[in-house]
Amino acid sequence: MKVRYSYLKQQFSNCPELWLNLKKFVKTGDFTLGKPLKTFEKNFAKLIGTKYSIGVNSGTDAIKLPLKAIGVKPGDEVITAANTFVATVGAITELGAKPVFVDCDDTFCINVDLIEKKITKKTKAIVPVHFTGYMTNMIKLMNISRKYKIPIIEDACQSILADIKKKKAGTWALAGSFSLHPLKNINVWSDGGVVTTNNQALYKKLLLLRNHGLLDRDTVEICGFNSRLDTFQAVVGNWLLPQAKSIAKKRIYNAKYLDRKLSKIKGIKIPKRPKNYKIVFHLYIVFSKYRDELYKYCLKNGIEAKIHYPKPIYRQKAYKFLNHKKGDFPVADEHAKKIISFPCDQHLTKNQLDYIAKIIQKFYKNR
Numbered sequence: 223m224k225v226r227y228s229y230l231k232q233q234f235s236n237c238p239e240l241w242l243n244l245k246k247f248v249k250t251g252d253f254t255l256g257k258p259l260k261t262f263e264k265n266f267a268k269l270i271g272t273k274y275s276i277g278v279n280s281g282t283d284a285i286k287l288p289l290k291a292i293g294v295k296p297g298d299e300v301i302t303a304a305n306t307f308v309a310t311v312g313a314i315t316e317l318g319a320k321p322v323f324v325d326c327d328d329t330f331c332i333n334v335d336l337i338e339k340k341i342t343k344k345t346k347a348i349v350p351v352h353f354t355g356y357m358t359n360m361i362k363l364m365n366i367s368r369k370y371k372i373p374i375i376e377d378a379c380q381s382i383l384a385d386i387k388k389k390k391a392g393t394w395a396l397a398g399s400f401s402l403h404p405l406k407n408i409n410v411w412s413d414g415g416v417v418t419t420n421n422q423a424l425y426k427k428l429l430l431l432r433n434h435g436l437l438d439r440d441t442v443e444i445c446g447f448n449s450r451l452d453t454f455q456a457v458v459g460n461w462l463l464p465q466a467k468s469i470a471k472k473r474i475y476n477a478k479y480l481d482r483k484l485s486k487i488k489g490i491k492i493p494k495r496p497k498n499y500k501i502v503f504h505l506y507i508v509f510s511k512y513r514d515e516l517y518k519y520c521l522k523n524g525i526e527a528k529i530h531y532p533k534p535i536y537r538q539k540a541y542k543f544l545n546h547k548k549g550d551f552p553v554a555d556e557h558a559k560k561i562i563s564f565p566c567d568q569h570l571t572k573n574q575l576d577y578i579a580k581i582i583q584k585f586y587k588n589r
């Protein structure tokens with residue numbers, strides 16, 4: 223049996239209504255900041271539960287533009303997670319600011335208790351990463367934000383529809399950042415991103431920032447970027463958005479199924495699943511003994527397991543200038559040695575999930 227990691231070949235293989243919508247759209251020529259984009263933004267905001275949403279050209283820009291809007295500039299510090307995907311850190315360094323890392327805990331998100339130590343006079347923002355589908359402890363983090371008057375931009379790129387006590391990712395802080403990259407839970411056929419906010423002033427500034435700072439065709443109000451969400455991709459997004467809740471539901475169902483099966487296997491440890499947290503499982507990760515051998519064994523048996531990520535971002539070559547050394551973030555390091563990701567997406571069959579469990583069981587049998 224084969225269990226592939228990417229389901230993209232399946233996801234859009236049979237969608238005649240979408241093709242019809244695209245055909246109709248192409249005939250309108252409404253390609254730039256077009257009507258389908260406005261529809262998408264309205265429905266995205268409604269889905270997440272914010273007043274506004276703004277389509278931008280990537281998840282990275284969905285982080286960068288709000289940071290720019292609140293005045294992050296060269297020399298400033300922005301606190302974020304030591305184990306995140308490079309894009310979070312890239313959004314910070316693109317503005318010339320310095321990423322200040324904080325270690326994670328066993329939910330893969332920032333250990334919020336370690337943040338206050340890292341706050342300095344230069345700290346301009348905090349970007350918690352709702353990593354793998356979990357949410358950062360936003361109850362504690364918002365208290366820190368209020369105490370120090372530091373704004374927060376939530377990197378919710380991996381956590382669309384995740385929540386804590388029914389309050390969704392992207393609604394807690396000044397802004398939420400989402401990615402529509404093909405491999406994200408809600409995806410389009412190219413790059414794309416969305417910012418969510420309840421703040422009208424920020425909303426208006428983001429509208430300018432994503433479109434060259436243009437107030438209208440002839441008035442350049444501020445220095446901006448070209449970071450519009452492609453209206454063609456908004457047509458794809460409009461087709462997919464009504465499926466968002468059922469996609470999350472299916473992933474959660476599959477993850478719980480795997481949790482039940484894998485928790486019986488010695489050698490595998492299921493991460494904490496805190497009560498009151500809705501985890502949407504962009505990634506399904508467990509801790510494993512003999513990880514590298516297990517990983518190879520899975521590949522050999524047709525299961526496309528992954529490791530997110532074998533080397534934390536803080537130890538990557540590009541960020542050497544921050545002068546960190548191995549051991550600075552012990553939990554991120556420990557995770558890097560033990561984590562392994564398995565497919566748990568909405569297109570998997572029960573047979574495939576059973577096969578994953580069976581192969582892992584077999585691997586540990588004589589160890």
Ligand SMILES: *Cc1c(COP(=O)(O)O)cnc(C)c1O
Binds near residue numbers: 280282351
């Ligand atoms: C995907 C992702 C982003 C944004 O990536 P884009 O490819 O620019 O859409 C940002 N942060 C995290 C944690 C991500 O997984």
